[in-house]
Structures are given as structure tokens and as C-alpha cells.
Amino acid sequence: MFKSHSLERSVIFAVFVLFLLSSAMHAQSSGASALEAYTSAMKQSRIVDRIAAMEHFLAMGENGILQEDGLEILAWDYRQTGNQAGGRSRAQQLLAADPNNPLALAILSEKDDQGANASRYVTDNQFAMATRGLVSLARFRRPEGMLAANFTIMQQQVAGILHGIAGLGYLDHKAYDDAREHLKQALAVNPNDVRYTYGMALALLLNKRPDAMDGYWFLARAVNLAQGTPSGQEISAYARNMYKQDGGTDINWDKFLQATAAPGHSASSAVQASNTPSPAAPAQTTAQAASTNAAAANPAITSSKVSPAPAITAAAIAPKIRDDHPELRPPAEPAKSEPVHKRSALMSPNAPVSLGILVQTALLSGGNRQAILDALTDMVHKLRAEDEAFIMAFSNQLDFEQDLTTSDTLLADAMMQLKPKSGAALIDGVEFAIGHLKRIGKNPNRVLLVISDGRNETRKPGSALSAQLHDVRIDCIGVDVGGSSERDLLEKLASYSGGHATFASSPDQVRNVTSQVAQTIGIEP
Structure with missing residues (x-):
């Protein structure tokens, strides 16, 4: 009887050991399979194939750093293929795993609309995500298996999105200098983004010290970029009206539009391109051409061939632009005799x-x-x-x-x-x-x-x-x-x-x- 019980215990123990060994081998096998699946996905050259393979990897339930890398790859690839819903879904999962992930914050802060007033629709939450993402950019890590060159492109694009949304948010807060600096960074990455271009124009023109030359160049550029979009007519009408109210003419505005339609031109080169003499026309000196061309496109500069227009000043712009768009009205300068926004006590002394x-x-x-x-x-x-x-x-x-x-x-x-x-x-x-x-x-x-x-x-x-x-x-x-x-x-x-x-x-x-x-x-x- 004793031997029988001893034998039963030995058999049970042996089965238990075999079960543990089998479980360990299965876990090792699963881990190896997951790694193989991730590696296979990263080897795919076509984005659609990489998406399918990476979805298969994530379905295996792998946790840890590879899961975050996989979510980054998927969120980015979905965005690249125009699948905004897929990109945001994976970005939400990524943000749950890493609350300060700059890629996730960029995708979730990004806007779908391309309207003339897109900057007004940047919510406080989007602005917060964008600024948080900018702080985290320095810690952005390359996903396992991604080529260094591809990661550099991803970094630049993510930074461009974050700077763009932050810039539009600062524009909404009437912090025009900060808006300009962030939008400058965004346009360096995405020069044809109509929201950032239009926002840059407003940041330059609504500033206390307006920059008419660059401001109207970006405004004309935004009109060209917005052609064919639902907001194109709205931007076009607003920009032309704004230019004429500051002393410009329809003819000169059309020249500005023609100049800024050429990609890669700066404000100074644009005004020259707008009035390039034909082959039959007599040659001009560089200085003469620059003077004539600038006068033709910019109402702040006069010429004998173009009707004189008043110089663009803050006083000239303020009663016109700000009356049409009171929500963009810059804050009044505080009295210099007392500190800005000073208050004396907590809002509720006994409150949390x-x-x-x-x-x-x-x-x-x-x-x-x-x-x-x-x-x-x-x-x-x-x-x-x-x-x-x-x-x-x-x-x-x-x-x-x-x-x-x-x-x-x-x-x-x-x-x-x-x-x-x-x-x-x-x-x-x-x-x-x-x-x-x-x-x-x-x-x-x-x-x-x-x-x-x-x-x-x-x-x-x-x-x-x-x-x-x-x-x-x-x-x-x-x-x-x-x-x-x-x-x-x-x-x-x-x-x-x-x-x-x-x-x-x-x-x-x-x-x-x-x-x-x-x-x-x-x-x-």
C-alpha cells in the first residue's frame, strides 16, 4: 500500500515537471515566434505588406519594448497611407504605453481639416499634446530594425507636425512671435501645408510690428495652396480684401498670386518674379528691377508706374483686419506703470x-x-x-x-x-x-x-x-x-x-x- 502511494506521487511529480518544461519551451517558442514575426514585418518593402505583417505580430500579444516599436511603425504607416483612423487608433494604444511618446502625440494632435480658420479649431488638448511632444522629442528612440535614414525622416516629420500644431495654438492665444517661430519650423518640413502657411501670414500681419512683405507673400501663397479645397474661396476673398484695404490694387494682388504660385520662392524673389520683363522689353539694372518689381507687388512701396499706396503700419491694419476678425484681435498693451496680469492672492484660499x-x-x-x-x-x-x-x-x-x-x-x-x-x-x-x-x-x-x-x-x-x-x-x-x-x-x-x-x-x-x-x-x- 505504501509503495503504491509512493509510485503515484512519483508519477504525479514527473507529470508536473514535464508540464513546467513544456510551458517554458512553449514560452520560449512563442517569444522566438514573436521576434521572428516582428523581424519579418520590418523586412517588408511595401507599406501595405508591412502593415499586415506588423498587425500579425501585435496579434500575438507580445509585450514590452517591441510592442511599442510595433505600434510606432503601424501608427506611422497608417498615417502615410492616409488611413487616419488606423493611425489614431494605434497612436492611442502607444500613448497608453508611453504617455510622452512624441509620435503618438503628433498624430493625435494633428488636424484633418484644411480650412482657412483651422487654427481656431486647435483645442487646448491638442495644443497641450503638441507642446508636450516637443518637450519629448529629444528622447525619441529609433524603433528596432528601422533604418537610420528612415528614422531621420520620421523625426523631421513628427517635429514638423508638433511645431505646426503648437504654432497654430499660439496663434489662437495671440502670441504672434511664438506662433511665427513654431510655424517657421513647421514650414521648413511641410512648405505646402495651407494651414501653416495661412497661420504664418496672420502671425506676421497681426503682430504689433507687422511684416507686410513676408506677411502678404505667405497670404498669397496660402491662396494658391488652398485652390480647389472647400476653404479656398474663403481664403482668397479674405486675402484680397485685406490687401486692398491696406492700399493695394486687384492688379498688384494678382501679380503677387502669380509670383507665389512658383514653389520655393521667398518673399523678395517673389516680388521680382511677378514683374519679370519680357524679352522685348528694355533691360533694367538690378536695382531698378528690384525697385519696380517690389512696388508692383507690395502696397507699402511706391513707384512712378504704380499708383502710390500708404505705408503699411500697425495703425493702418488694426481698424480693418481686427474689425473683420475680432477673435484674432491682439491683446491691448498693459499700462507700463504696473506689472502684467498681476493679482494678489489665490482664487479660493481654502480650495484644493x-x-x-x-x-x-x-x-x-x-x-x-x-x-x-x-x-x-x-x-x-x-x-x-x-x-x-x-x-x-x-x-x-x-x-x-x-x-x-x-x-x-x-x-x-x-x-x-x-x-x-x-x-x-x-x-x-x-x-x-x-x-x-x-x-x-x-x-x-x-x-x-x-x-x-x-x-x-x-x-x-x-x-x-x-x-x-x-x-x-x-x-x-x-x-x-x-x-x-x-x-x-x-x-x-x-x-x-x-x-x-x-x-x-x-x-x-x-x-x-x-x-x-x-x-x-x-x-x-
Whole structure:
């Protein structure tokens, strides 16, 4: 009897071992099969074949980095073949796996419409995705098996989309200088995109210091690009009317249209091409030709052969363009005697807070590191039930460590992952962070806490930053601030938004200073 039970146990054990071995072999076989399927898909030269093979790979349920690579390939290939629904579906899956993937953010922020007023339809969510994608571009990784040359093209196209949507968003926010810079980058990649071309024209012409020559060149170019589209007639009528109201004539506008129909021409070359003399005409000197041609196309320049037109100035443009399109009216300049958008207190002193914590990683070394991390960890552990916060680091680039959450554990863990890194893109970090709080923060009180030494090694504060300061309060903690200009920058960022700037001269003071800031925003009693 004993031997019989022993034999049964031995048999059961042997079967169990065989089952484990079989499962392991099956898992290895499945992994090998998935890798083979991915490799086979990447070898396909035709996009339609690669899509089918990559769909087969994803259907195998493989997880990990290859799955993300496969989703990137599929999302991009679907977009290339015009299957917008397929591209967005895969981009949504990719974004769920990697919330800061620039390719997914580009595809999901992109617009289908090509209308004259497309920029007005860029939602806050699309604008947020585009700006987030631009921050993540530096970390864009080449999918496994993709040729380096093909990845370079993908990178350029993704950057073009993100800059384009961001530019249109800034145009909607009447931040014309920022719109122009982003649209310039977008047009370098996609020079025939009517939305970006039309947006660039408005950014140049509606600016406080209008650029008539380039502005009307881009406007005429947009008319040509929009021909045959549902919005083509609308753009054409608006552009011609705008040009005539500024002193131009129908004949000269037609010359501008003729010149800008030729691809690759700049504004200066376009006005020359619009009036090139025929072979039978007498020759002109270069200077004469330039003067005559520019006068023919641009109402700001006069000539003896063209009826004189008034110079284009901001005063001349404002009552005409802005009356026709009040939604594009630039904000009035604030009085110089008081700070821009200044406010004195939180919107609701006892209400929950949406808090952004922006940390300069160059400070996270030596004795400062532990002092800063301990102080911030104490702060997030004291967040109330409805408070939320995010962690962002800046060096010469921006890194999102943890998006808005009510979990103090996640925030503390993200804090511990911060590493020292040189660089001081302070204004880029502040601009992105307040924009993110404005668009995503759920609470009426929105506060950005900046920990910095006051250095800013990128661009100066622009109109996009100024326009958002009334929506988010900024409190600054200055650590190891070296000079008066650095101190002054932190004080201005804080005071313009109704916040406070406090300075710690040693690591020992950081905790007390942080505690004081927490009290002013209602986190600590």
C-alpha cells in the first residue's frame, strides 16, 4: 500500500515537471515566434505588406519594448497611407504605453481639416499634446530594425507636425512671435501645408510690428495652396480684401498670386518674379528691377508706374483686419506703470490646489540635494485629499517625472529619481509648466513652485508666458542665487503672477522656506 502511494506521487511529480518544461519551451517558442514575426514585418518593402505583417505580430500579444516599436511603425504607416483612423487608433494604444511618446502625440494632435480658420479649431488638448511632444522629442528612440535614414525622416516629420500644431495654438492665444517661430519650423518640413502657411501670414500681419512683405507673400501663397479645397474661396476673398484695404490694387494682388504660385520662392524673389520683363522689353539694372518689381507687388512701396499706396503700419491694419476678425484681435498693451496680469492672492484660499513642482536639476548635488528632496517630500506628504501635483525637472531640457496625481507616494518616488544635470532652461520650463496646469489642472487654485538658482540659459520671457500668468500663481524658492539679475528674474516671475519669491542661502534654510511657501498656498495649516 505504501509503495503504491509512493509510485503515484512519483508519477504525479514527473507529470508536473514535464508540464513546467513544456510551458517554458512553449514560452520560449512563442517569444522566438514573436521576434521572428516582428523581424519579418520590418523586412517588408511595401507599406501595405508591412502593415499586415506588423498587425500579425501585435496579434500575438507580445509585450514590452517591441510592442511599442510595433505600434510606432503601424501608427506611422497608417498615417502615410492616409488611413487616419488606423493611425489614431494605434497612436492611442502607444500613448497608453508611453504617455510622452512624441509620435503618438503628433498624430493625435494633428488636424484633418484644411480650412482657412483651422487654427481656431486647435483645442487646448491638442495644443497641450503638441507642446508636450516637443518637450519629448529629444528622447525619441529609433524603433528596432528601422533604418537610420528612415528614422531621420520620421523625426523631421513628427517635429514638423508638433511645431505646426503648437504654432497654430499660439496663434489662437495671440502670441504672434511664438506662433511665427513654431510655424517657421513647421514650414521648413511641410512648405505646402495651407494651414501653416495661412497661420504664418496672420502671425506676421497681426503682430504689433507687422511684416507686410513676408506677411502678404505667405497670404498669397496660402491662396494658391488652398485652390480647389472647400476653404479656398474663403481664403482668397479674405486675402484680397485685406490687401486692398491696406492700399493695394486687384492688379498688384494678382501679380503677387502669380509670383507665389512658383514653389520655393521667398518673399523678395517673389516680388521680382511677378514683374519679370519680357524679352522685348528694355533691360533694367538690378536695382531698378528690384525697385519696380517690389512696388508692383507690395502696397507699402511706391513707384512712378504704380499708383502710390500708404505705408503699411500697425495703425493702418488694426481698424480693418481686427474689425473683420475680432477673435484674432491682439491683446491691448498693459499700462507700463504696473506689472502684467498681476493679482494678489489665490482664487479660493481654502480650495484644493493643483500644484506643479519645477526643479532645476543642476541644484541636486552636494548638500543641496538632500535638503531640497527632503523639503519637497515633506510638502507632498501634506497634500490634502483633493490636492494634486506633478513633478517636472529642467536642465537644458525638460523632463516630466510624474504627471498630476493625488498620490503622495508616486510623487515622492518620482522625486527620488531626480538626478543632477547641468543646464538652465528656466523660461522654457516655466512656460510649459504653467500651460500644463492651465489646461489640465482640475482645481481652482493653480500654483507653480519653482526651485531654481535664477539662471536662464535659453530664450527670454515672451508673450506666450506673459499671457498665461493670470491663470497660474508662481512661487519661487531661490537656492544658491548668484547675482542680482538672477534674483530679479525669480522675483518678477513671482510678483507678476501674485506669488512670492523666497531665497535660501544655505541647505539648512531650504526646509523652512519650503514650509513657509506651503502655508501660503494652503497645504500646511
